[in-house]
Amino acid sequence: MTEPVLMWFRTDLRIHDNPALHAAAQQGRPVVAIVFETHHQWARHGIGPRKINLMRAAMASLHDSLAARNIPLLIETVADFEASRQRIAHWLQALGARQLFFNNEYEVNERRRDIMVCRDAAAQGVDVQRFHDQCLLAPGSVNNKAGLPFRVYTPFRKAWMADAGPALTAPLPAPAVQAPFEWPDHLLMPVSSVAEPNVDPLWSASEDDAHQQLQEFIDERARQYHQERDFPGLDSTSRLSVPLSLGLLSPRQCLYAAVRFNDGRLDGGRSGFQTWINELVWREFYRHLLVAFPELCKHRAFKPETEVIRWRHAPDEFAAWCEGRTGYPIVDAAQQQLLQEGWMHNRLRMISAMFLTKHLLIDWRQGEAFFNQYLLDADLASNNGGWQWSASTGADGAPWFRIFNPLLQSRKFDATGEFIARFVPALASLPPDSRHEPDGLQRRRCGYPTAIVEHSFGRQRALDAFGVLGKPVTDPAAHPELPL
Structure with a gap:
């Protein structure tokens, strides 16, 4: 038997534009692939059941795509990263594989796991080939x-743009069909635990569907993206964050498609495409930060001085926010969209996150964990980056004294209250303008709660709490507690 090479899939569940898979297929040896369901690890990382179901469905779809190319995919269920490390060592030895291929992941636990896997492989005499896949430009390669x-962000974007052009080559093709793999005589052919077909009513786990979704956005909505992206009532965004988070698409595929339809320009050109490209660069920025500042993986604020903020312990108010019972229709509609769809419009993410951290003065880490559990597109870099931006604790975040007025945001970005009516149906019978701020009688008739906090009070409370950032603090523990 010709010795195979082992391809290890993680958050890159696709066959097109997969650098590690492409390189593995070029070795002239049969490819055997493996992927792990690490349920205990997923639980420790706070991943919710709906996303786990979607990940498992994506693995099943990948299994079928690889099978059509005679590449077997082993889907193994193990407890955690340590167990997956042991299984990688087992399969390298059992198959007699002398090469291991995978794409890098950037979170601290994942990086530690990969270091140990590389050490194990070296001890076995196995050559490890690692590739960058989640970013167009590798973290650490864009510096001042x-x-x-x-x-x-802005100077990062400028430097990134200067280097990204040559790196934006055509996406890599899927591997060719290989000869059927002959399992070694001493091994029984493993039976992979393939997930049931995806039954999520709103989201597909198919790589082909992700390609179609990208093309439909480019054809139908990208040109108006800069004008319509902030209006949650419109179907104006790409929603590609979900297939990107699963690895059904690569950022290169998205950027390459955008540039093709933007007159060949990565910077400038048509406003809609340029605005969408900027959003993809923000995604890159947050991943570069995660590697440069690993404390972001450890629940620490990017700006250490903000650790002195005295967040409130208010479990009842946090529960009301989680469940969409704040009495602020735009906030409650946003939360209901998250709970029902597993996704939330980006403008609403900012409104909701800023309401929790400023109006309720509740720690951003609680909101980050809740989003992580329910968002199907949640990944640590983007979720943490967005929450710390809203809480004014992160890189290039909103100034701490900038506090969204939910009512003004609602009137500006959902003028007719159409979005509110869709996700808070109790308010649908009200006149459009009243949907933003029902009066007391309307609330009682609709069974809609009173506002959990008055805007001016919540705003002033936040300003008082964040005011410590303008004063030197040498010992946070000795700093007098502000009135909350």
Whole structure:
């Protein structure tokens, strides 16, 4: 038997534009692939059951795509990263594989796991080939003139744009069909635990569907993206964050498609495409930060001085926010969209996150964990980056004294209250303008709760709490507690 090479899939559940899979298929040896369901690890990372179901369905879809190319995919259920490390060592030895291929992941636990896998492989005499896949430009490769990572988006974007053009080559093709793999005589052919077909009514786990979704966005909505992306009542965004988070698409595929239809330009050109490209660059920025500042993986604020903020312990108010019972229709509609769809419009993510951290003065880490559990597109870099931006604790975040007025945001971005009516149907019978701020009688008739906090009170409370950031604090523990 010709010795195979082992391809390890993680958050890259696709066959097109997969650098590690492409390289493995070029070795002239049969490819055997493996992927792990690490349920205990997923639980520790706070991943919710709906996303787990979608990940398992994506693995099943990948299994079928690889099978059509005679590449077997082993789907193994193990407890955690340590167990997956042991199984990688087992399969390298059992198959007699001398090469291991995988794409890098950037979170601290994942990086530690990969270091140990590489050490194990070296001890077995196995050559490990690692590739960058989640970013167009590898984290650590975009630095300022002093050779340090950027802490602010705008200069990062400028430097990224200067380097990204040559890196934006055509996406890699899927591997060719290989000869059927002959399992070694001493091994029984494993039977993979393939997930049931995806039954999520709103989201597909198919790579082919992700390609179609990308093309439909490019054809139908991308040109108006800059004008319509902030209006949650419109179907104007790509929603590609979900297939991107599963690895059904690569950022290269998205950027390459955008540039093709943007007159060949990565920077400038048509406003809609340029605005969408900027959003993809924000995604890259947050991943670069995660590597440069690993404390972001450890529940720490990017701005350490903000650790002195005295967040409120208010479990009842947090529960009301989670369940969409704040009495602020736009906030409650946003939360209901999350609970029902497993996704939330980006403008609403900012409104909801800022309401929790400023109006209720509840720790951003609680909101981050809740989003992580329910968002199907949740990944640590983007979720943490967005929450810390809203809480004014993160890189290039909103100034701490900038506090969204939910009512003004609602009137501006959902003028007719159409979105509110869709997700808070109790208010649908009200006149459009009243949906933003029902009066007391309307609330009683609709069974809709009173506002959990008055805007001006919540705003002033936040300003008082965040005011410590303008004062030198040498010992946070000795700093007098502000009135909350």
